[in-house]
Amino acid sequence: MHLSYAFGVPVTAIFSNRDFSGRWFPPQDGKNVVHRATNIACAICLGETCSNNICMKNIDPHTVIESMRKTLTQI
Helix, strand or coil: CCHHCCCCCCCCEECCCCCCCCCCCCCCCCCEEECCCCCCCCCCCCCCCCCHHHHHHHHHHHHHHHHHHHHHHHC
């Protein structure tokens, strides 16, 4: 992701919700897309480990795939 962004290649990124929004994300400028589940009780837990990984499980795979398809049509 970091190398892609550095070279101007569109990025579709998947992030957990353990940290504050935007802290590690690429800029969402229409070229880059960040997927993150925000509707969970343990959001911004700042934890190093997780027993259930709920914030990653709540990201809809179909949404990620669709955004990647959209990005590929723009390249």
